[in-house]
Amino acid sequence: MGLTLESLDVLQGEPDWLGERRRGALATYERLPHPSKTDEEWRRTDISGLNPAQFSELEHQDGFKLAGRSTLPRGVILEPLRVAAEKHPDLVKPHLFSLIRADRDRFSALHAAFFTGGTFLYVPDGVVIDEPIVGQHTSHAGGTAFLPHTLIVAGRGARFHYLDEYIGQDDEAVGYRSGSAEIFAGEGAEVAYVAVQKWGRNAWHFGDQRARIDKDAKLRLFNVTLGGRFSKTRVEASLVGQGAEAELKGLYLASGQQFFDFHTLQDHQVGNTRSDLLFKGALQDTARTVYAGLIRIEKGAARSDAYQANRNLVLSDHAKATSIPMLEIDNNDVRCTHGATVGPVDPQHMFYLRSRGIPEPTAKRMLVQGFFGDVLDRIPFEHARNLIEADLVARLG
Amino acid sequence: MATVPKVDVGTDYKEKYGFFVPEDYIFKAKRGLNPEIVKEISWMKKEPEWMLKFRLRSLEMFRKKPMPNWGADLSVIDFENIFYYLKAQDKQSTSWEDLPPDIKKTYDRLGVPEAERKFLAGVSAQYESEVVYHSLHEELSKKGVIFTDTDSALRDHPELFKEYFGTVIPPADNKFAALNSAVWSGGSFIYVPKGVRVDIPLQAYFRINAENMGQFERTLIICDEGSFVHYIEGCTAPIYTTDSLHSAVVEIIVKKNARCRYTTIQNWSTNVFNLVTKRALAYGDATMEWVDGNLGSQITMKYPSVYLMEPGAKGDVLSVAFAGKGQHQDAGGKMIHVAPNTTSTITSKSISKGGGRTSYRGHIKMYPGANNSKSFVKCDALLLDDESRSDTYPYNDVDAENVTLGHEATVSKVSDEQLFYLMSRGITRSEAETMIVNGFIEPFTKELPLEYAVELNRLIQLEMEGSVG
Numbered sequence: 001m002g003l004t005l006e007s008l009d010v011l012q013g014e015p016d017w018l019g020e021r022r023r024g025a026l027a028t029y030e031r032l033p034h035p036s037k038t039d040e041e042w043r044r045t046d047i048s049g050l051n052p053a054q055f056s057e058l059e060h061q062d063g064f065k066l067a068g069r070s071t072l073p074r075g076v077i078l079e080p081l082r083v084a085a086e087k088h089p090d091l092v093k094p095h096l097f098s099l100i101r102a103d104r105d106r107f108s109a110l111h112a113a114f115f116t117g118g119t120f121l122y123v124p125d126g127v128v129i130d131e132p133i134v135g136q137h138t139s140h141a142g143g144t145a146f147l148p149h150t151l152i153v154a155g156r157g158a159r160f161h162y163l164d165e166y167i168g169q170d171d172e173a174v175g176y177r178s179g180s181a182e183i184f185a186g187e188g189a190e191v192a193y194v195a196v197q198k199w200g201r202n203a204w205h206f207g208d209q210r211a212r213i214d215k216d217a218k219l220r221l222f223n224v225t226l227g228g229r230f231s232k233t234r235v236e237a238s239l240v241g242q243g244a245e246a247e248l249k250g251l252y253l254a255s256g257q258q259f260f261d262f263h264t265l266q267d268h269q270v271g272n273t274r275s276d277l278l279f280k281g282a283l284q285d286t287a288r289t290v291y292a293g294l295i296r297i298e299k300g301a302a303r304s305d306a307y308q309a310n311r312n313l314v315l316s317d318h319a320k321a322t323s324i325p326m327l328e329i330d331n332n333d334v335r336c337t338h339g340a341t342v343g344p345v346d347p348q349h350m351f352y353l354r355s356r357g358i359p360e361p362t363a364k365r366m367l368v369q370g371f372f373g374d375v376l377d378r379i380p381f382e383h384a385r386n387l388i389e390a391d392l393v394a395r396l397g
Numbered sequence: 398m399a400t401v402p403k404v405d406v407g408t409d410y411k412e413k414y415g416f417f418v419p420e421d422y423i424f425k426a427k428r429g430l431n432p433e434i435v436k437e438i439s440w441m442k443k444e445p446e447w448m449l450k451f452r453l454r455s456l457e458m459f460r461k462k463p464m465p466n467w468g469a470d471l472s473v474i475d476f477e478n479i480f481y482y483l484k485a486q487d488k489q490s491t492s493w494e495d496l497p498p499d500i501k502k503t504y505d506r507l508g509v510p511e512a513e514r515k516f517l518a519g520v521s522a523q524y525e526s527e528v529v530y531h532s533l534h535e536e537l538s539k540k541g542v543i544f545t546d547t548d549s550a551l552r553d554h555p556e557l558f559k560e561y562f563g564t565v566i567p568p569a570d571n572k573f574a575a576l577n578s579a580v581w582s583g584g585s586f587i588y589v590p591k592g593v594r595v596d597i598p599l600q601a602y603f604r605i606n607a608e609n610m611g612q613f614e615r616t617l618i619i620c621d622e623g624s625f626v627h628y629i630e631g632c633t634a635p636i637y638t639t640d641s642l643h644s645a646v647v648e649i650i651v652k653k654n655a656r657c658r659y660t661t662i663q664n665w666s667t668n669v670f671n672l673v674t675k676r677a678l679a680y681g682d683a684t685m686e687w688v689d690g691n692l693g694s695q696i697t698m699k700y701p702s703v704y705l706m707e708p709g710a711k712g713d714v715l716s717v718a719f720a721g722k723g724q725h726q727d728a729g730g731k732m733i734h735v736a737p738n739t740t741s742t743i744t745s746k747s748i749s750k751g752g753g754r755t756s757y758r759g760h761i762k763m764y765p766g767a768n769n770s771k772s773f774v775k776c777d778a779l780l781l782d783d784e785s786r787s788d789t790y791p792y793n794d795v796d797a798e799n800v801t802l803g804h805e806a807t808v809s810k811v812s813d814e815q816l817f818y819l820m821s822r823g824i825t826r827s828e829a830e831t832m833i834v835n836g837f838i839e840p841f842t843k844e845l846p847l848e849y850a851v852e853l854n855r856l857i858q859l860e861m862e863g864s865v866g
Contacts, residue, residue: 040467044794302783317768317798327789329808332780336808340793343801 002053003114003145011058011082011116017093018085025102025112032106044290044322045232045261050204052106055176058114059144071131077122078133081149084120091122096151099182099210099238107206107232111147111178118149121162125155125186132161132381139166139199142173150181154189154217161192163381168200168227175203177228183211185219187241192220192380196387199227201256207233215241222379223279225252225260226391236265239273239304249375250279251388253368254287254319255395264293264308271302271331279310280375282368283319284396292324295338299330308338313345313371315364361397368396429477432456435579438482442548442582445555455568455578462572468727468758469696474670479642481580481613537595542626543588544599547615550586557588561619565648565676565704574674577613577646584614584645589624589655598660598846600629616647620655620683627658629849641669643694649677649685653707656684662849664693664856667724675701682709688844689716691726692856700758702731705739705767712741717841720753720785721860729759729790734767734797745776746838749785750860756788757806767797776806779837781830831861 008022035042072078077088085092102112119135137148150164166179177199185191191211199205205228211219223235237246246266254260266275281289291310312321323340345367353363369376369392379385435456439449464471537544543554551558568578589595620626643665651657657677665671671694677685687701703712714730732741747755757776778787789806811833819829835842835854842850 038466299783312795314795314798314800318765320794320796322795323793323802323804325789325791325804325806327778327787327806327808329778329780329787332783332785332810334780334808334810338789338804338806340791340804341802342793342795343803344799 002056003058003110004056007056007058007114013086014082015086015089017089018082021097022113025097025109028103029106029109029113032103032109034106041263041292046259047230050230052110052176054174055143055145057144058116059139059141059146073127073129075124076127076129077120079120081115081118081120081151084151088120088122091153092120092151095153095182095184097182099184099212100180100208107178108208111149111180111206111208114145115147115149115178115180117146119151119164121150121152123154123158123160123189126157127155128158129160132163132383134163134165134381134383136165136167137179139168139170139175139177139203142170142175142200145176147176147178150179152181152183152191152193154183154185154191156186157188158186159190161380162194163384164193164195165384165387166195166197166199166205166227168198168203171200172202173200174229175200177203178206180208181210183209183219183221185211185213185217185244187215187217189214189217191218192222194222194224194379194381194384196224196384197227197231197233198387198391199231201227201229201258203228203230205231205233207231208236209234210236210238211246212238212240213244213246216243217241218245218247220247220378220380221249222375222384223248223250223262224379224384224388225250225262226388228260229257230259232261232263234263234265236267237275238267238269239275240269242270242272244270244273246275248275248277249378250277250281251372251375252279252281252289253392253395254281254289255284256287257285258287259289260287261290262292264291266293266295266306266308268295268297268301268304268306270298271300271304273301274305275307277308278375280313280372281311281321282313282315282371283321284315286316286318288320288322290322290324291340292322292326293338294326294328295336296328297331297334297336302331302333304331304334304336306334306336310340311371312342313368314342315345315368365392365396368392428480430456430459430479430481430580434481438580438582441482444551447559448551451563451568452579455575458568459572459575459579462569462575464572465698468698468756469725471670471672471696474642476576482582540593540595541590542593542595543586545586547584547586547617548582550617554586554588557619558586558617561617561648561650563648565650565678566646566674571674573644573672574646577615577644577674581613581615581646583612584616585618585628585630586616587618587626587628589620589626591621592623593621594625595627598627598629612641612643612645614645616645618647618649618657618659620649620651620657622652623654624652625656627660629660629846630662641665643669643671643673645673645675647673647675651677651679651683651685653681653683655680656686658686658688659701660688660845660849662690662692662845662853663697663699666693667695667721669694671697671699673697673699675699676704677702677712678704678706679710679712681707682711683707684711684713686713687715687730688841689714689728689730690841690853691716691718691728692860693724694726695723696725696727698727700729700731700760702733702760703741704733705736705741705770707736708738710736710739712739714743714745715841715844716743716745717838718745718747718755719857719860720747720749720755722751722753724753725756726754727756727758729757731760732762732772734761734763734770734772734800737766737768737770737797739767739770741770741772743774744840745774746779746841747776747787748779748781748834748837749787750781752784754786754788756790758790760792760794761802761804762794763797763800763802765796768799770797770800772800772802774804776804777837778806778808779834780808780810781834827861831858834861
């Protein structure tokens with residue numbers, strides 16, 4: 001049966017234009033084929049066990065916790081996305097699903113048709129928010145579809161930090177989840193965005209994080225993936241104005257039978273832009289991860305500087321890591337490097353710790369923490385860091 | 398995917414690379430591809446029944462297999478408009494004097510006899526689809542080394558041939574391997590017996606010399622236990638106006654403790670589609686080295702691979718690609734680790750100029766059980782102007798335990814500091830750039846025998862001439 005137009009009945013009080021778009025996205029969903037094994041993006045990503053029709057109940061929440069709401073400066077809009085769609089169509093309508101397009105694939109279409117919950121944040125020109133803003137998306141029930149969407153629009157010179165937390169309370173039940181974010185960083189804006197995905201361990205997760213970075217704007221984006229049985233995330237940044245900068249960091253710990261897939265894009269559309277990507281992951285048990293990243297430097301994007309690295313620490317004999325860092329360079333006046341590594345814990349490091357009387361599991365955890373350290377330390381939310389540390393301790397012993 | 402524009406090879410092509418002799422064929426099969434043509438080829442060659450069946454089966458597979466949907470744009474190839482077999486001369490020559498004057502003239506320009514006089518063991522030079530000139534050093538024969546063309550090997554060493562032929566690259570491997578299996582002709586066959594070291598490189602020149610004609614040579618090299626051989630394949634081709642297809646298959650078996658090096662300098666004219674499948678199996682403690690230079694052709698798709706089958710096997714790919722105007726070099730390497738304690742390295746250097754495009758495409762696969770293996774890939778790309786393009790597509794799959802895999806790549810232009818330094822010493826800009834490019838590919842050049850290194854440097858110089866800015 002799956003999700004249908006009737007499923008949307010739980011979402012009352014939306015403006016007509018949004019309903020219209022949802023119906024359009026649903027039509028797109030029905031039109032698009034299920035990805036096949038021969039599609040390059042899905043070759044290593046097995047979704048044969050997923051039947052979207054299995055999920056017919058939509059978990060609907062506009063409830064999220066926003067830290068520091070009382071102290072927001074004037075002009076800042078921070079609302080549930082659906083409320084904002086009604087109250088501020090002039091801001092929401094042109095941006096919503098313009099970066100993450102519904103017709104990209106089936107799962108994007110499903111997300112655009114049935115997103116619930118999520119946040120709209122608008123920070124006007126020149127406004128600086130010191131307090132971190134936290135959007136919490138907590139799934140309470142199993143067996144449902146829960147698809148929160150975040151839309152962030154930063155005006156010129158705006159500066160703020162935003163954290164999306166995706167948490168599943170029911171660890172056992174199978175669920176369909178997606179958590180996506182569209183970020184518009186206006187001229188000279190400085191945006192830090194963190195997403196921590198910690199759904200229940202049987203969830204299917206499809207997430208897109210896509211940013212458009214204008215002249216002299218800076219984006220720092222952190223993707224932390226810990227939960228889900230299956231997680232596919234795309235992290236994409238388009239640098240569209242001179243002087244734009246993107247720092248994209250990823251951190252993942254895959255254990256048990258988890259499968260994580262990451263596709264990243266550093267899209268240098270104009271020159272004098274910088275991007276710096278580092279995805280670090282640890283794998284244990286029979287977990288599998290796929291990382292595929294692309295740096296694309298367009299013809300006119302002279303004096304671009306791009307870096308891309310994927311490091312995998314394989315902690316068990318049966319974990320499998322795939323790493324595909326790709327470059328497409330169409331301009332010669334650039335600096336572009338990338339690297340990928342897959343390897344075990346350094347036996348010398350392990351020996352050193354063991355010889356100090358530290359038991360092996362603890363030593364292993366310390367080495368993984370050390371491995372994650374350079375990404376973890378840069379996450380601008382203590383709350384998020386604690387969440388991640390706790391998860392590492394729980395899973396690595 | 399952008400379509401590949403028709404190439405203007407330029408008016409000075411003849412002077413640069415130039416040799417061109419009138420066609421004079423004894424037999425030229427009709428254009429197009431069908432079972433009748435395949436039967437005709439097999440009949441002309443007086444092949445055994447099993448080979449005819451093999452060819453016909455391969456043709457079926459070719460028909461069924463889809464075109465690759467990745468890499469370069471191959472849609473412009475018209476398989477029905479190609480000659481699949483040509484034979485310039487009925488009898489194989491055993492000495493230089495017996496060769497027809499036309500062919501001799503071509504090889505004179507290539508410097509074949511001179512090279513032979515100096516130190517070459519054997520020359521197996523392919524003119525059109527058949528090896529027409531072939532000589533074998535006496536010493537090699539005494540050691541039991543077989544160095545012949547593949548057609549003769551099928552006739553003269555049927556058992557050895559049947560045991561290995563098509564075992565490394567079965568026809569079903571990919572569309573172009575199937576095509577080659579159906580219409581193959583010529584190529585080299587080398588067998589090196591146990592413990593024999595061939596100290597001097599064996600080489601063959603391959604040539605295309607008929608408009609719209611495909612070359613489908615098939616090379617098979619078997620290095621028995623503890624042996625060593627270095628085989629050199631070099632290609633040059635004269636100018637033509639319509640597209641030519643070159644689709645070779647090279648199969649190599651390197652047995653225990655043996656070492657094989659396969660060196661290629663590919664310099665097809667820039668209207669050739671060069672779609673080659675090259676693969677080696679390396680057994681216990683064996684070493685396989687591919688040294689692969691790609692300068693010419695309109696499109697090259699070539700990924701020499703090594704299957705590391707037993708513990709201690711080692712694979713190496715050293716690849717250089719140069720893409721000028723209208724060219725797309727899609728090259729790289731594959732290392733398939735099947736056994737534990739195996740090691741591999743891939744080093745790729747690519748240069749793009751005048752709107753050319755180079756792509757590195759590689760695959761490292763560590764199968765379960767390939768424990769304690771190591772692999773390292775390094776790709777450097779040099780972009781000489783702002784019209785050119787460079788891509789890197791490395792696929793790394795690790796399914797084994799305790800393995801170390803590393804990949805690194807950089808893309809850069811000729812550095813202004815280096816240019817300034819050289820030019821301040823009175824060297825012209827174009828000379829300075831040539832020097833920098835030659836320096837960039839030096840790790841490759843120094844692996845080549847001297848005369849090839851000289852030839853390569855000269856070719857780079859020719860390619861770089863007139864590159865201002």
